Amino acid sequence: MLTASEKRIIREIQNDLPLSERPFAEIADRxxxxxxxxxxxxxxxxxxxxxxxxxxxxxxxxxxxxANALVVWRAPEDRVEEIGTxxxxxxEVTHCYQREPLPGWPYNLYAMVHKHTQAExxxxxxSISKEIEIDDYLMLFSTRELKRASMLYFVED
Amino acid sequence: xxxxxxxxxxxxxxxxxIPVSSxxxxxxxxxxxxxxxxxxxxxERLKKSHIIRRMGGFxxxxxxxxxxxxxxxxxxxxxxxxxxxxxxxxxxxxHNYIRDYEYNMWFTVLAPTPxxxxxxxxxxxxxxxxxxxxxxxxxxxxxxxxxxDVSEVGHANRE
Numbered sequence: 001m002l003t004a005s006e007k008r009i010i011r012e013i014q015n016d017l018p019l020s021e022r023p024f025a026e027i028a029d030r031x032x033x034x035x036x037x038x039x040x041x042x043x044x045x046x047x048x049x050x051x052x053x054x055x056x057x058x059x060x061x062x063x064x065x066x067a068n069a070l071v072v073w074r075a076p077e078d079r080v081e082e083i084g085t086x087x088x089x090x091x092e093v094t095h096c097y098q099r100e101p102l103p104g105w106p107y108n109l110y111a112m113v114h115k116h117t118q119a120e121x122x123x124x125x126x127s128i129s130k131e132i133e134i135d136d137y138l139m140l141f142s143t144r145e146l147k148r149a150s151m152l153y154f155v156e157d
Numbered sequence: 158x159x160x161x162x163x164x165x166x167x168x169x170x171x172x173x174x175i176p177v178s179s180x181x182x183x184x185x186x187x188x189x190x191x192x193x194x195x196x197x198x199x200x201e202r203l204k205k206s207h208i209i210r211r212m213g214g215f216x217x218x219x220x221x222x223x224x225x226x227x228x229x230x231x232x233x234x235x236x237x238x239x240x241x242x243x244x245x246x247x248x249x250x251x252h253n254y255i256r257d258y259e260y261n262m263w264f265t266v267l268a269p270t271p272x273x274x275x276x277x278x279x280x281x282x283x284x285x286x287x288x289x290x291x292x293x294x295x296x297x298x299x300x301x302x303x304x305x306d307v308s309e310v311g312h313a314n315r316e
Contacts, residue, residue: 054177
């Protein structure tokens with residue numbers, strides 16, 4: 001699926017883009033390919049959907065988004081698709097997944113909600129829950145960040 | 158640090174996409190009416206102030222063939238630091254948060270194979286001696302869009 005050269009380039013672009021005038025040329029030097037090949041590979045990874053985005057990630061607490069909650073709803077299995085799509089459409093929702101419930105843990109729809117304050121999070125979560133007509137849910141507010149890092153791909157081959 | 162309106166435009170723009178071109182910072186500059194050098198120095202400043210975490214590629218782990226899961230673990234308050242030390246030592250653990258609930262430690266595990274992912278979870282149980290752990294792999298993805306609109310935020314928060 002991925003060539004050895006693509007993997008070498010991925011190992012570079014999963015780190016920080018150099019802040020020089022020609023950052024992709026720098027990556028090319030390190031990986032032993034041409035700048036043009038690096039640019040083409042990045043484009044191709046985006047087009048194939050292997051890369052979701054080539055851009056910047058912010059520390060959200062530093063730009064005012066101080067509150068975040070993981071919300072878990074118990075959605076009827078036959079409506080999960082419709083409900084998940086509606087939950088995902090909210091701007092405040094950064095992640096939305098369906099997950100299998102477990103014995104004693106009936107929740108199957110998960111969303112991350114980010115806002116400036118906990119009160120604003122609450123407001124959004126209540127309005128989503130009202131819209132999707134599910135009142136069986138939990139709001140799990142984060143009180144501490146212990147780790148936040150980007151995945152490192154292909155470290156073992 | 159305070160963000161001016163150019164910082165905010167710059168942050169909104171580069172969160173969406175950094176141009177995949179030979180001179181990306183010059184291209185960003187052209188869009189915002191800045192020189193290449195100004196773009197580079199502003200980004201440098203935003204990184205030093207810990208506002209930008211990273212610039213580069215963000216991958217679709219599933220399309221990359223990786224197997225992930227979200228884990229929730231019940232950790233006694235007094236053992237949080239120690240247990241986090243063990244869990245965070247795995248590069249395959251990318252996120253770990255304390256949440257206000259009986260299952261208080263929530264972390265993700267992402268590995269090249271489901272076997273490796275499951276092995277890490279078993280190791281974590283053994284090494285911490287905590288068996289009360291739920292692994293909740295995703296069945297379907299509805300959204301990932303970790304971009305934050307900063308245009309209405311006057312100040313970055315100080316810590």
